[in-house]
Amino acid sequence: MAKLIELSKIQKKDEPGKPRGGGRPRSESTRRAILSATLKLLRSDAIQNITIEAIAREAGVSKATIYRWWDSKASVVIDAFIEDHIIHTPMRHDIHPAEALLAHWRSLAEQYAGWPGTVVGQILGEGQADPAVQREFRERFYYGRRAIVNEVFDQLRKIRPDIPDIETEHLVDMLYSTVYRRLMLGYGLIDKRFIREFPIDFFSLLGIEFDDNEKVID
Amino acid sequence: MAKLIELSKIQKKDEPGKPRGGGRPRSESTRRAILSATLKLLRSDAIQNITIEAIAREAGVSKATIYRWWDSKASVVIDAFIEDHIIHTPMRHDIHPAEALLAHWRSLAEQYAGWPGTVVGQILGEGQADPAVQREFRERFYYGRRAIVNEVFDQLRKIRPDIPDIETEHLVDMLYSTVYRRLMLGYGLIDKRFIREFPIDFFSLLGIEFDDNEKVID
Amino acid sequence: MAKLIELSKIQKKDEPGKPRGGGRPRSESTRRAILSATLKLLRSDAIQNITIEAIAREAGVSKATIYRWWDSKASVVIDAFIEDHIIHTPMRHDIHPAEALLAHWRSLAEQYAGWPGTVVGQILGEGQADPAVQREFRERFYYGRRAIVNEVFDQLRKIRPDIPDIETEHLVDMLYSTVYRRLMLGYGLIDKRFIREFPIDFFSLLGIEFDDNEKVID
Amino acid sequence: MAKLIELSKIQKKDEPGKPRGGGRPRSESTRRAILSATLKLLRSDAIQNITIEAIAREAGVSKATIYRWWDSKASVVIDAFIEDHIIHTPMRHDIHPAEALLAHWRSLAEQYAGWPGTVVGQILGEGQADPAVQREFRERFYYGRRAIVNEVFDQLRKIRPDIPDIETEHLVDMLYSTVYRRLMLGYGLIDKRFIREFPIDFFSLLGIEFDDNEKVID
DNA sequence: CGATAAACGAGACGGTACGTCTGGTCTTGTG
DNA sequence: CACAAGACCAGACGTACCGTCTCGTTTATCG
Numbered sequence: 001m002a003k004l005i006e007l008s009k010i011q012k013k014d015e016p017g018k019p020r021g022g023g024r025p026r027s028e029s030t031r032r033a034i035l036s037a038t039l040k041l042l043r044s045d046a047i048q049n050i051t052i053e054a055i056a057r058e059a060g061v062s063k064a065t066i067y068r069w070w071d072s073k074a075s076v077v078i079d080a081f082i083e084d085h086i087i088h089t090p091m092r093h094d095i096h097p098a099e100a101l102l103a104h105w106r107s108l109a110e111q112y113a114g115w116p117g118t119v120v121g122q123i124l125g126e127g128q129a130d131p132a133v134q135r136e137f138r139e140r141f142y143y144g145r146r147a148i149v150n151e152v153f154d155q156l157r158k159i160r161p162d163i164p165d166i167e168t169e170h171l172v173d174m175l176y177s178t179v180y181r182r183l184m185l186g187y188g189l190i191d192k193r194f195i196r197e198f199p200i201d202f203f204s205l206l207g208i209e210f211d212d213n214e215k216v217i218d
Numbered sequence: 219m220a221k222l223i224e225l226s227k228i229q230k231k232d233e234p235g236k237p238r239g240g241g242r243p244r245s246e247s248t249r250r251a252i253l254s255a256t257l258k259l260l261r262s263d264a265i266q267n268i269t270i271e272a273i274a275r276e277a278g279v280s281k282a283t284i285y286r287w288w289d290s291k292a293s294v295v296i297d298a299f300i301e302d303h304i305i306h307t308p309m310r311h312d313i314h315p316a317e318a319l320l321a322h323w324r325s326l327a328e329q330y331a332g333w334p335g336t337v338v339g340q341i342l343g344e345g346q347a348d349p350a351v352q353r354e355f356r357e358r359f360y361y362g363r364r365a366i367v368n369e370v371f372d373q374l375r376k377i378r379p380d381i382p383d384i385e386t387e388h389l390v391d392m393l394y395s396t397v398y399r400r401l402m403l404g405y406g407l408i409d410k411r412f413i414r415e416f417p418i419d420f421f422s423l424l425g426i427e428f429d430d431n432e433k434v435i436d
Numbered sequence: 437m438a439k440l441i442e443l444s445k446i447q448k449k450d451e452p453g454k455p456r457g458g459g460r461p462r463s464e465s466t467r468r469a470i471l472s473a474t475l476k477l478l479r480s481d482a483i484q485n486i487t488i489e490a491i492a493r494e495a496g497v498s499k500a501t502i503y504r505w506w507d508s509k510a511s512v513v514i515d516a517f518i519e520d521h522i523i524h525t526p527m528r529h530d531i532h533p534a535e536a537l538l539a540h541w542r543s544l545a546e547q548y549a550g551w552p553g554t555v556v557g558q559i560l561g562e563g564q565a566d567p568a569v570q571r572e573f574r575e576r577f578y579y580g581r582r583a584i585v586n587e588v589f590d591q592l593r594k595i596r597p598d599i600p601d602i603e604t605e606h607l608v609d610m611l612y613s614t615v616y617r618r619l620m621l622g623y624g625l626i627d628k629r630f631i632r633e634f635p636i637d638f639f640s641l642l643g644i645e646f647d648d649n650e651k652v653i654d
Numbered sequence: 655m656a657k658l659i660e661l662s663k664i665q666k667k668d669e670p671g672k673p674r675g676g677g678r679p680r681s682e683s684t685r686r687a688i689l690s691a692t693l694k695l696l697r698s699d700a701i702q703n704i705t706i707e708a709i710a711r712e713a714g715v716s717k718a719t720i721y722r723w724w725d726s727k728a729s730v731v732i733d734a735f736i737e738d739h740i741i742h743t744p745m746r747h748d749i750h751p752a753e754a755l756l757a758h759w760r761s762l763a764e765q766y767a768g769w770p771g772t773v774v775g776q777i778l779g780e781g782q783a784d785p786a787v788q789r790e791f792r793e794r795f796y797y798g799r800r801a802i803v804n805e806v807f808d809q810l811r812k813i814r815p816d817i818p819d820i821e822t823e824h825l826v827d828m829l830y831s832t833v834y835r836r837l838m839l840g841y842g843l844i845d846k847r848f849i850r851e852f853p854i855d856f857f858s859l860l861g862i863e864f865d866d867n868e869k870v871i872d
Numbered sequence: 873c874g875a876t877a878a879a880c881g882a883g884a885c886g887g888t889a890c891g892t893c894t895g896g897t898c899t900t901g902t903g
Numbered sequence: 904c905a906c907a908a909g910a911c912c913a914g915a916c917g918t919a920c921c922g923t924c925t926c927g928t929t930t931a932t933c934g
Contacts (some may be wrong), residue, residue, distance in 0.1 A: 023909035045231035121346040128343030129264035177399035178391040241878030482783035490745040564779030578711035617831035677883035
C-alpha cells in the first residue's frame with residue numbers, strides 16, 4: 001500500500017493557512033510574473049548564472065518582493081518549475097505493472113534528455129552546497145514519484161512471484177539511477193537507443209520479456 | 219586488454235612541453251601552497267562557497283598567480299583532489315573477477331560515503347553549469363575507472379558464460395549508478411547495510427553468489 | 437508695539453479651517469502617539485537617523501497615517517518639538533529692558549547647550565537641503581522670538597539714548613548669532629563661562645554695565 | 655603669535671606618508687574623476703540628496719573605489735571642496751589690521767552668499783548628525799582661518815590700545831557669527847547692503863571708523 | 873657577470889550582485 | 904471616512920568577489 005507522502009513546502013516562507021488580519025493581500029499577478037520571468041531566464045542560462053536581480057528586472061518587480069516570499073534562488077526555480085508542470089511522468093494503473101513501469105521510465109528518461117533534465121541537474125547541483133535545496137527537491141519532486149514506483153514494483157511481484165527476492169529499493173535503484181547518473185556525469189547519453197534498450201535489459205534480468213508491442217510475454 | 223586511457227589535463231593552462239626560454243621558473247612551493255590551501259578550505263566549506271580570494275589569502279599567494287595557472291575554481295579543486303590521491307579504488311587482478319568487482323565497488327562506496335564523496339558531489343554540481351568542469355571530471359576521474367570495470371566484467375563473462383547476454387555498459391550502470399544517485403539526491407543513505415547488501419543483490423541477479431568469506435561459490 | 441507675527445503652519449497638510457463633512461474624525465490619541473513616539477526616538481537618535489517607519493512602529497500606527505498628516509520627517513519633529521514646549525524663553529516686560537535681554541539670552545543659551553539645542557541643530561541641518569524645513573523653523577520658532585527681541589532693544593534705546601546708532605538688526609545679530617554658530621560648528625562651547633561673560637562683554641560695548649546682582653548700573 | 659594649526663586630514667583613510675610596499679599604485683586620475691564628479695553633482699543637488707552611487711556613476715568609477723579611500727559622503731565632498739580651492743579668503747598682512755579684517759570678512763561673506771555658502775551649509779547640516787563630519791569641517795576649514803583672524807585682532811589691539819578690553823574670541827564671534835547664522839537660518843539675507851554696512855557698524859562699536867576709501871581714520 | 877624574461881607579491885581597479893533598508897504609495901478589511 | 908496592516912516598486916546602502924591591471928622585486932637562464 002502506498003504510504004501517503006506529505007508534499008510539504010519547506011522553503012517557501014510563511015503561507016501558514018491564512019492569517020489574513022488586514023493588510024494588502026499578496027498580488028497574484030506579481031507572483032506569476034516572478035515565476036514566469038524565472039522560467040524565461042532558465043531557458044537561456046543555468047541557475048548558477050541567474051541572479052535574483054535579473055529575475056526582478058525581467059519580472060518588473062522589486063528585489064525585496066522576491067526576498068519576502070522566497071529565501072533562495074533555488075526555491076524560486078523549484079516553484080517556477082512545479083508551477084508549470086514541467087516534469088510530468090504519470091504512472092498508469094490500468095495496465096500490467098511491468099508495462100506501466102516501462103512506460104513510466106521511458107517517459108522520465110525522455111524528459112531528462114531535454115531541457116527539463118538540464119534544469120533538474122542544475123537544481124541538484126545547487127543542492128550539493130545547500131542541503132535545504134536538496135531536501136526541497138526530494139520532497140517536492142522525488143518522494144512522491146519514488147513511492148509510486150515502489151508500489152507498482154510490489155504489485156508486479158504479486159503477479160510474478162518468480163521475481164528474485166531482492167529488496168524493492170534496490171531494484172528501483174538499478175532501474176532508475178542510471179538516468180540521474182548520466183545526467184550528472186555526462187557519461188553515456190540519454191539517447192533513443194539507451195531509452196529503448198536499457199529497461200529491456202533490466203527486466204530481462206528479472207525474467208520479464210516484452211513482445212514487439214511492448215506487451216509483457218507471460 | 220585495457221585500453222590506455224589518456225589522462226589529459228584540459229583545464230590547466232599552457233604547460234606545452236616546455237618552451238622555457240629564460241625567465242624565472244614556476245615555483246613548486248607556490249603551487250603546493252595553493253593546492254593544500256584549497257584542500258584545507260574544502261574541509262570546512264563547499265566549493266560553491268569558497269572563493270579564489272580565500273584560497274590566495276590562505277596560501278599567502280597573489281590572486282594573479284592562481285589565475286595564471288588555472289582558469290576556474292573547479293580546476294584548482296580537481297587538481298588539489300587528485301594531487302592528494304583522495305579517491306583511490308584499486309582493482310585487484312589476482313582474484314576472481316566477481317570478487318574484484320565486489321571489493322572495488324565497496325571501496326568506492328565507502329569513500330563516497332564520507333568527505334571525498336561530498337567533494338565529488340560538489341564538483342559534479344559545478345559541472346552542471348559548466349560543461350568544461352564536467353568533462354574534466356570525466357576525463358580525470360571517471361573514464362579510467364569505468365574502463366577498468368568494463369574490462370573486469372568482460373573477464374567475468376569468460377569465466378561464467380551463463381551470465382545473461384546484456385550489454386556490459388548497462389550492467390556497470392546498474393551496479394555503480396546508485397552510488398552517484400544517492401550522493402546527488404541524498405535519498406537513500408550510503409551506509410553499512412547498503413554497502414553490504416546492494417552488490418550481493420545485484421550479483422544474485424546474474425546468478426553469482428558469495429559465501430560468508432565473500433568468495434564466489436562456483 | 438510688537439508686530440503681530442502670523443504663526444502659520446506651512447508644512448502641515450490640509451487642516452483647512454474644518455470642512456468636516458462626515459466620516460470618522462481624526463484620532464487625537466493617534467496624533468499624540470505619533471508625536472510622543474517621535475520625541476522618544478529623538479532622545480537617543482538624530483533626526484537624520486530616525487525613520488518614518490521607526491516612528492510608526494514605536495507609535496503603533498500605520499505609516500500611511502503619518503504621511504496623511506505630515507509631509508516630511510522634519511515636520512513631525514517640529515510639531516513634536518513645539519507640542520512639548522521644549523524651548524521656552526520668556527521675555528520679561530516688568531524689568532529694565534537690558535536686564536530682560538540678558539535674562540532672555542542666558543535662558544536661550546542654556547537651553548541650546550543641552551539636548552534641545554542638539555535637536556534644533558538637527559532641524560537646521562535638515563533645513564540645509566530642504567528650504568521648506570528651514571522656512572518652517574523660522575516661522576514657528578524664530579520670527580516670534582526675534583521680533584520680541586527687536587522690540588525690547590528699541591525700548592532700551594528709548595531709555596538709553598547714548599547707545600550707538602546702529603541698526604537694531606545688527607545689534608541683535610552680534611548678540612544672538614554666536615549661540616547658533618557655536619551650535620552648528622561645535623567650535624567654542626556653550627558653557628557656564630561663555631553664558632556668564634559673553635553678554636556682559638557685548639553690553640559693555642554699548643556702554644551698559646551690570647552690578648553683581650545683574651542689575652543695570654545707570 | 656599665530657599658533658601653528660595642524661591641518662590634519664582625519665576622515666581620509668590611510669595615506670600615511672607613503673608605505674608603498676608593492677601593489678598597483680593609486681590612480682591619480684581616478685581620484686580626480688571622483689572629486690570633480692562630486693563637484694558637478696553638488697552644483698545641482700544638495701549633499702543630502704547625492705548618493706555614492708551617483709558619484710561613482712558620474713565618475714565612471716566603481717563604488718568600492720570610493721569606499722576604499724573615503725568613509726563617508728561628507729568626506730568626499732569636503733575633499734572635493736578643498737581640492738578646488740572653492741573658498742579662499744586670504745588675509746592681507748601688508749595693510750592696517752582693521753582694513754585687513756574688513757576685507758577678509760567681506761570676502762568671506764560674499765562667498766558665503768553664493769553656491770559655496772550653500773555647500774558649507776549642507777556640510778554643517780551633515781555635521782549635526784555626524785560629529786566626525788563636524789570635526790573634519792572645523793579642522794580643515796575653520797581652525798586655520800579662525801586662528802589667523804584672532805591673530806590680526808591682537809595686532810589691531812597693539813596699534814589701537816583704546817579698543818575695549820574684551821576677549822578676542824568674543825569679538826571675533828560678534829563679527830563673524832552672523833554670517834553663519836544667516837546661512838543656516840535663512841533669516842536675514844547676506845546681500846550687498848549687509849556686506850557693506852554690518853562690519854562698519856561692528857567696528858564703530860570698537861571706535862574704529864573708515865573713510866570712503868575704506869581706509870582707517872586714525 | 874650582466875642582460876633578459878618570466879614568476880610572483882601586493883593591491884588598485886571597474887564591475888556586478890548580494891541581501892537589507894527606507895521612502896512613499898497602494899490596496900485591503902475593520903470600526 | 905480614518906485607520907492598521909502590510910504588500911509593493913524604486914533605488915541606495917556598504918560588502919564581497921570577480922577577473923584584470925600595474926607596479927616593484929626576485930630568480931632563474933643565456934649570451
